[in-house]
Amino acid sequence: MLEIGIxxxxxxxxxxxxxxxxxxxxxxxxxxxxxxxxxIGVVAVPDPRLEALLPVYSRGERIPKSTPTTIEFIDIAGxxxxxxxxxxxxxxxxxxxxxxxxxxxxxxxFEDPDIVHVTGRVDPINDIATIxxxxxxxxxxxxxxxxxxxxxSAKASKVDADLVEQCETVIDELSAGIPARNSQVALPQExxxxxxxxxxxxxxxxxxxxxxxxxxxxxxxxVAADEGAEVVVISAKIEQELTELxxxxxxxxxxxxxxxxxxxxxLINKSYALLDLLTFFSxxxxxxxxxxxxxxxxxxxxxxxxxxxxxxxxxxxxxxxWDKAVEAGSISRAKTHGWVRTEGxxxxxxxxxxxxxxxxx
Numbered sequence: 001m002l003e004i005g006i007x008x009x010x011x012x013x014x015x016x017x018x019x020x021x022x023x024x025x026x027x028x029x030x031x032x033x034x035x036x037x038x039x040i041g042v043v044a045v046p047d048p049r050l051e052a053l054l055p056v057y058s059r060g061e062r063i064p065k066s067t068p069t070t071i072e073f074i075d076i077a078g079x080x081x082x083x084x085x086x087x088x089x090x091x092x093x094x095x096x097x098x099x100x101x102x103x104x105x106x107x108x109x110f111e112d113p114d115i116v117h118v119t120g121r122v123d124p125i126n127d128i129a130t131i132x133x134x135x136x137x138x139x140x141x142x143x144x145x146x147x148x149x150x151x152x153s154a155k156a157s158k159v160d161a162d163l164v165e166q167c168e169t170v171i172d173e174l175s176a177g178i179p180a181r182n183s184q185v186a187l188p189q190e191x192x193x194x195x196x197x198x199x200x201x202x203x204x205x206x207x208x209x210x211x212x213x214x215x216x217x218x219x220x221x222x223v224a225a226d227e228g229a230e231v232v233v234i235s236a237k238i239e240q241e242l243t244e245l246x247x248x249x250x251x252x253x254x255x256x257x258x259x260x261x262x263x264x265x266x267l268i269n270k271s272y273a274l275l276d277l278l279t280f281f282s283x284x285x286x287x288x289x290x291x292x293x294x295x296x297x298x299x300x301x302x303x304x305x306x307x308x309x310x311x312x313x314x315x316x317x318x319x320x321x322w323d324k325a326v327e328a329g330s331i332s333r334a335k336t337h338g339w340v341r342t343e344g345x346x347x348x349x350x351x352x353x354x355x356x357x358x359x360x361x
Contacts, residue, residue, distance in 0.1 A: 003072045004271055005100035009127050010118045012108040013204040013236040018075035020239030021264045039075040044068040046265050047290055052326050057283045069290040094138050102198040109216035110206040124216045128223055135194040136174040143167045198274045200230040210235045211258050230270040234263035278351035299347040303357040313361035317343045322352040
């Protein structure tokens, strides 16, 4: 499952955004460390293609159920200066962030005298720098501990000698403010570096600033551009209000604001792009299911997402684009049109593919 860790300084709106995105009920309060333990919410990924595919597999009044793919959001305890040394809830924070696929870094981009800022003033650049510094210091500590062992074994191992040099390069980069994800060195995956995680910045703005720029947004966009990170602008207050409305009322509310999609949808789309993910579909008269894989995934590995037997005994895949399936109205008519292709083990799955896997075990 795709896991996104929601991080940020205390009182920037993390838990409010988490509650709105997941419709969970994490504690929200106007004081630091309202979130102590991590909160987890599993969210269905909105995909209108699932609804469009229902008639393709319907038989009379019998309509299959649709099962979307999911994404897991984790609301992680607020970080403060000194977290890399265990200040505040730093040790918990750093342990939890190691477990996620990507990081959604919430940055406060609004003024409100009634909501306390942990440093006493709204300053997105300084807030981002605080977290960057703490994550970098934690990574430096991790690498230095590893270096102690590697230097002892480097004399007898060329591989370890090379790793010593690579670790030293990454430490120098981290010290210069360059996160591991932007390093010129690709350390093995066994090095669990926090700054190697892909990042999306969530700019939490006021309702008035949701459809217009403010100086804080420009600052965050510049930082993101320098890092190659994504940015999503969300009003936690509006997202919270949307959860209290019916779907039709929510769409009308968004329309009145001049917004096409919810913050959740924008965040998921950015997350998929950041992690280079795509969605394919499987279907029958009982169920249409969406599945998430990494771009470049071949048919047998995609089949394994459904069941390990599908991958182990893979024979071939019958593939059609989702919109061609909808146009045909059924898979049998699509086959009559010649729109269903037979693909083998080397086929690379594309976003929107509808696939039936044939296998034998």
